[in-house]
Amino acid sequence: MQLTGISHRYGAHQVLHNVTLECPAGTATAIVGPSGSGKTTLLRTAAGFLTPSQGQVMLDGTDITSRPAHRRSIGLVSQDGALFPHLSVGRNIGFGLPRGQRGGSRIGELLDLVSLPADYADRRPDQLSGGQRQRVALARALGRRPQIILLDEPFSALDAGLRERTRKAVQKVLRSTGTTALLVTHDQDEALSFADSVAVIQEGTLRQAGAPENIYNLPADLATARFLGEAVVLEGQVSAGWAECALGRVPLRNESPTGFVHLLLRPEQIEVTEPEQGILGLVLDADYFGHDTTAVVRLHGSQEEIRVRQLNTQPLEPGETIGLRVTGAAVAYPPGGH
Known part of the structure; x- marks a missing residue:
């Protein structure tokens, strides 16, 4: 799927501004952004529930911008699964399938695909866990062999442990079937771990898109960096590919002009040592977070305060003096933060 120059407004309010995004066949793309950023509007445009004010939606080389949702060869899995409570699991999965495929072996195949036993076909949705309901919703979406699956915050209603297990199960199914997927989420960790490509939307504008490791390690600007995770931002002076800052001399991950800059590090790059x-x-x-501790540390000889993350094999305590050193490279941005 290709979304090209998509803009949309509700009355006088511009929600999307010239967004262009490609979802390559057989891959998973995640759209991530804060509430109100326009990510759901973009998904609804892809699904055919909204017609963009400007722009074009292409699917496998065909312009489907004006095609109604039910004729787009698109599957949709929503936040709550949207199962019919009065129908059995089997009839939910069979809904929308050709009449000859609504029972027996085809339903069993789809249940097996999402790792649910065949006898679940006779259960009602209220007899399933949240994760199982989402798997049934995925099976229903895959039943018609769509060209792309749209996932609208499908794991947000699940508790943390179940959320991770369900996400991994869905990811495994999509990869095994080679299904193209577009996920919308406000959860940065979910986007980074689920997708082959991540698109960051803020205030209706696509700020950056690319491989998860590139988006996290080399954000386009400080606003994107802060949205994607904890950011340690320090003032620094750049010379010959290195920067001097309150944490000492650190190498740079990106090219930067000499002079004053803002430096980006992640808390996990700052190692706690003996003083x-x-x-x-x-x-x-x-x-204290169980697996680790996040601490606010004031640097010696400076008023700068930073956040560091330390595994709880050596927990940190307020009032303690520690040593700090940087591992890896920093990203430098000009004073405007770009």
Whole structure:
């Protein structure tokens, strides 16, 4: 699917601004952005529920911009699964299939595809867990062999553990069938772990799109960096591909002009050491998360405060003096933050 120059407005309010995005066949693309950023409007445009004010929707080389939703060869899995409560699982999956495929072996194939036993066909949706309902919704969406599956925040109603397991199960099914998928989510971790490509939308504008590791490690600007995860931003001076900052001399991941810059590091790049082995810092506050602790640290000889993440094999305590050193490279941005 290709979305080209998509703009949309509700009355006088412009929601999308000239968004162009390609979802290559057989891959998963995630659209991520804060609430109100326009990501759901973009998905509804792809699905055919909205006609864009400007732009074009192409599917496998065919212009489907004006084609109604039911004629787009698109499957949709919504946040709650949208199963019919009065129908059995089997009849839910068979809904919309040709009459000869609504029972027996085809339903069994689809249940097996999403790793559910064949006898679940006789259950009602209210007899299933949240994760099982989402698998049934996926089986129904895949039943008609669509060219692309649209996933509208499909895991957001699940608790953390079930959410991860269901996401991995859905990811496995899509990859095994070679199905093209477009996921909309506000969860950065979900987007980065699920998709082959991630598109970041803010205020109706596509800020950046690319491979998850590139988006996370080399964000287009500081706003995108902060949205995608914890960001440590320091002032620095660049010379000959290196930057001097309150954490010492660090290499750069990107090309940057010499002079004053803002430097981006991730908390996991800042290693906690013995005080004599690194830049000194004073722990001001610490939040315990079980697997790790995130701490606010004031750097010695500076008023700059940063956040660091430390595995709880060596927990951090407020008032403790620690050493800090940087692993990996920083990203430099000009003073305007771009």
